[in-house]
Amino acid sequence: MQIFTKARVYDFMKLKIPSVIISAILFFGSIFLLATKGLNYGIDFSGGTLIQLRYDEKAPLDKIRDAFSANEMLKNASVTEFGSDREVVVRFSGSSSDIGTDIGAVAKELLKDTGNVEIRRVDIVGPKVGGELREKALMAILISFGAVLIYIALRFEWRFALAAVISEIHDVVITLGAISLFAIDVNLDTLAAVLTVLGYSLNDTIIIFDRIRESITTSKRNDINGIINESVSATLSRTILTSGSTFIVVFILYMFGGDMINGFSFILMVGVLIGTFSSVYTAFPFLVWLKFSVDEYRAKLGEKAKLKKERERERAMYEKGVV
Missing domain, CATH: 3.30.70.3400 (Alpha-Beta Plaits)
Structure with a gap:
């Protein structure tokens, strides 16, 4: 289902400065809240x-x-x-x-x-168990960031990985800021919601990264801004439909699910909104500022293709008994 026509390219990168300013305000505002108000630990983490x-x-x-x-x-x-x-x-x-x-x-x-x-x-x-759970929760988040960094660096390129991790840190910190602002109890359910937000935002970002990589090989453009605009525009219908349907489901859970899952569903609502925003507006300006070069990437892809072809030729010769 297409909400937006594929032929039209929207200039998202024109708004990269305002979007980064908005992200910075939310990010540092969240850090301020976490530093001053802190988190309201539930018994899972405080004992x-x-x-x-x-x-x-x-x-x-x-x-x-x-x-x-x-x-x-x-x-x-x-x-x-x-x-x-x-x-x-x-x-x-x-x-x-x-x-x-x-x-x-x-x-x-x-x-x-x-x-x-x-x-x-x-x-x-018990207080000892609560302290151990806090440490394991922090470790789970750090391991998630590390796994994301390694995965994207291997699959794409280190600038993609760094831009994605910056975007993920942005999403998690703002989500934690919302948790602090609304005094939501931080417990195992909260941790599950934060990790879900991390995975949801990463999924959106990876899909657009894939489209950028595809556009680099098929598009005649040489500027990264234009390729990003093409890629985000091409996936815009999918992004709106996925985020919109997810938000509606989570909102219904928040309204009618009862207090037992109110905190969990509220965090997911915030995460869906922030994750969608960062997937479109936060990650890609950093890709530009990290000096990603379309020509260099195309050359690297060409070298990989050439090396793969050479290996296939050598394999074929070996199978035929030709040394």
Whole structure:
């Protein structure tokens, strides 16, 4: 399905300076947020206990806090509504080993006078495990960047790889900035969403890179700006359809999926928007500024083709018994 005609070439590179300025504002604004406000680590990464409660009627938050204040471990617990005024989430830094008994049973006993309450779930993560999960999460992101760099450098050229990695760092930092701005809990679901954004954005970028490589061999143009415009224009319908349909699905999940996946779906919404923008406007200006040469690349492709042909000729001679 074609939304835009293939014959028309749009001048995307004309907007490379404004787009990079917008990217820089979002990028450094996100760094500022991460440096000042930081991330709101969930119990997966900070350690502690989460108790989800459900009442038959509106949850009496003040009574819940007063009931918990009688317990030394629970007196500083954070009590907030979760999705509806009948559901409550309680977070605190202790664990069952600190209390010496079942936390769910302790909480239910403390809350017996606050109404008909149901303990829906109890999640416990020790501080040591939380620290290990943080380290592994950071390692997962760094390994992803390293794998991206190696893959694109081998498949395309080092300037493509560097431009792609810059674009990926741009997407991840802005996504983390949105997480910080809206105080979304950073947990394993959040990490999964960030890595999904990384893969989604990379997929978009790789498709356009493939088109650029194809255009270099088929186009009569010698300027990289013109070839980028041709390639982005040729894949524009695919980009709009893919990003649009993905965004609609994720938006529906955000609206109707409930609080359990709200953070995950919100991060994906931000990631789809930022990833699509960076695939079209952020990666390719860096390709130009890194002095990518169409003529040199064509010459390199010619040398590879010549070497491949020579190897095939030698192989054929060997199979015929000619030395």
